[in-house]
Amino acid sequence: MILRKIGGSLFLRLALLVILTVVATQLITWWIVVTERRELIAKQFYGQVVDTLADFEGRLDSIPPAKRAAFLADYNRPWLTQLQPAGADKGLVFSSQLSDFESLLTERLGKELGTQPSVKVRILQDRRQLWIGVHVLGAPYWLIVPMGRFRDHVIGSMSLAALLASLCAILVASAIAWRTTMPIRRVVKASGALSLGHIPEPLNEHIGSSEIRALTAGFNRMAHSLEAAASERRLMLAGLSHDLRTPLTRLKLMVELQGENADSNGMLSDIDEMSGIVRQFIDFARSEEKPRSEPVALAELASSVVARFRREHLDLHLSVSAEPEIVADPLALERLLSNLIDNARRYGQPPVEILVGCDETHAVLSVIDHGSGIPAELRQAALAPFERLAAHRGTDGGSGLGLAIVSRIVNQHQGSLTFADTETGGFKVVVRLPLPTSA
Numbered sequence: 001m002i003l004r005k006i007g008g009s010l011f012l013r014l015a016l017l018v019i020l021t022v023v024a025t026q027l028i029t030w031w032i033v034v035t036e037r038r039e040l041i042a043k044q045f046y047g048q049v050v051d052t053l054a055d056f057e058g059r060l061d062s063i064p065p066a067k068r069a070a071f072l073a074d075y076n077r078p079w080l081t082q083l084q085p086a087g088a089d090k091g092l093v094f095s096s097q098l099s100d101f102e103s104l105l106t107e108r109l110g111k112e113l114g115t116q117p118s119v120k121v122r123i124l125q126d127r128r129q130l131w132i133g134v135h136v137l138g139a140p141y142w143l144i145v146p147m148g149r150f151r152d153h154v155i156g157s158m159s160l161a162a163l164l165a166s167l168c169a170i171l172v173a174s175a176i177a178w179r180t181t182m183p184i185r186r187v188v189k190a191s192g193a194l195s196l197g198h199i200p201e202p203l204n205e206h207i208g209s210s211e212i213r214a215l216t217a218g219f220n221r222m223a224h225s226l227e228a229a230a231s232e233r234r235l236m237l238a239g240l241s242h243d244l245r246t247p248l249t250r251l252k253l254m255v256e257l258q259g260e261n262a263d264s265n266g267m268l269s270d271i272d273e274m275s276g277i278v279r280q281f282i283d284f285a286r287s288e289e290k291p292r293s294e295p296v297a298l299a300e301l302a303s304s305v306v307a308r309f310r311r312e313h314l315d316l317h318l319s320v321s322a323e324p325e326i327v328a329d330p331l332a333l334e335r336l337l338s339n340l341i342d343n344a345r346r347y348g349q350p351p352v353e354i355l356v357g358c359d360e361t362h363a364v365l366s367v368i369d370h371g372s373g374i375p376a377e378l379r380q381a382a383l384a385p386f387e388r389l390a391a392h393r394g395t396d397g398g399s400g401l402g403l404a405i406v407s408r409i410v411n412q413h414q415g416s417l418t419f420a421d422t423e424t425g426g427f428k429v430v431v432r433l434p435l436p437t438s439a
Contacts, residue, residue, distance in 0.1 A: 010184060014177035015170075022169045026162055038101070042108040048081070049109060049132070049143065056083045057136050065139075079127070079146055086140040089131065094120040102130060102147070183208040187219050198412070199227045248274055292329040298363050298433075299323040299356045301330060305337045306354055315350035316341070322356065324363035326433050328413050336409045337365065339402040340429055344369035348427060362415070362432040373427025379419045383407040406431075 059075075060068050069085055076082040098106065098121060109132070110116035118133035128147040133140065183203070190200035202224075205217045252271045255264055299320045306318045337354075344352045348369025355366040374382050382403050410417045415433040422428050 011177055011181040014181065015174050018173035018177065019170055022166050022173070026166050030162065038104060042105055045105050045145075046109055046112050049145065050112075052081050052083075052143065052145075053134060053136060056141075060137055081146065082144040083136065084142040084144060086142065088142055089120075092122060094122050094131070097121070102128075105130075106132075180208065180212070183212045183216055187216060190219065190223070194223060194226070199223055292331075293327050294330065295325055296328045296330045296333060297323060297325050298333070298365060301333055302337060302354055302356050302365065305334055305341065309338075309341055309345075314341075314345055314352065316352050316354065318354045318356070320356045322358045322363075324356075324358040324435060326363050326413075327436050328433065329409075332409045332412070336406050336431065337367070339406050340367040340431075343402050344371075344427075347371060348373070358435065362434055365431045365433070366428055368422060368426050368428045370424070370426040373421060374419060382419075383417075 060071070063071050072083055072085070076084070098119065102119075102121065106117070106119045120131050122129045122131060122144075130145045130147055132143045132145065134143045135141070186203055190203060193200045200223060202220045203216045205213055205220060207213070208216070248271055252268065255267045255271065258264065299322075302320075303318060306316050309316050341352060341354070344367055348371030351370065353366075353368040355364070355368070357364045357366075383406075384404060407417055410431055410433075413433050415431060418430045418432075420428045420430065
């Protein structure tokens, strides 16, 4: 669940794994250090109590019982370990609440002595004293142990060292994770370019782990194979189309030389239709080539294409709200707009409107006709090569390549292609092409 919330990035997952591992390791180490330290202090505490009791027993053994109280009053020093008579606690204020560490020391002392002694705490000038009920030479006494030297606080330098070690480990591991995931990010970026029809530059196959090197090498081989297949397809289409144009031209010439008869007009129409299909094949093959990049005035280009179609008596209107200049392949853009207008003429209804404009980041080219358009569920399929969406398509001079060529040209120019229904019942194709960044 946590991994899904951070976005699923491999680097973030590795970084989170490193951080959790380091934190868990430091916590376990901290717990071990604290536990061992407490055990060491408990042993030291018990040793001091035993040594102090043995010392007092040795001193009091040679002193008569009547003079022992006076000896202790003269011997005891403030803020040092003291031995007081059993009634020395009368009239003093004590706290029955022991800290966790004091309870641990008392429990350890009871285990070593074989019996749980009576223990209470007195706070004197912000200093804690542990009063332990003991018996010395058969008489009850209070052993007073200052708790100043028995502290449960871990040394600050240890905390700082643990923090610095954790930070160093996280930084080093994050750098390693970054270098590990960097080749994968390059493969992802290259695969994105490949999905848009761009063959990326070969990736470095000598960085990363053995698995990543194998992945990179496999991707390079796949990209090379796709490029080779595309090149062969382009060559085949171009060669086949070129070879077909020559006999078609001869056929048209022969029909025209025979003079007019009942079949000549139909034959000439069929030859022109076949020539148009061949031309589309050539355009489709060219659309796979790397486009040129030069400044293009989109409004002027659209005006030129519209003028050519008007000579064919097509009801066409051009509206220019802005005159954007983009960096593109002018021949490819002419092919794009020609195909859109030709589709509107074949499958839509006049009049056909061409709109040229722009927004802050893109030049916008729109082609609107007043036909029924393409159903929403078939619009994505319409972009596939050789796709015909209606039964009559295929007898109208089309090859199913028009929108495929448009889509490929748009992708090559890092643009976007969308279909929409107009409010007046027509159909609208919108092409958005990025403006130069300097603009």
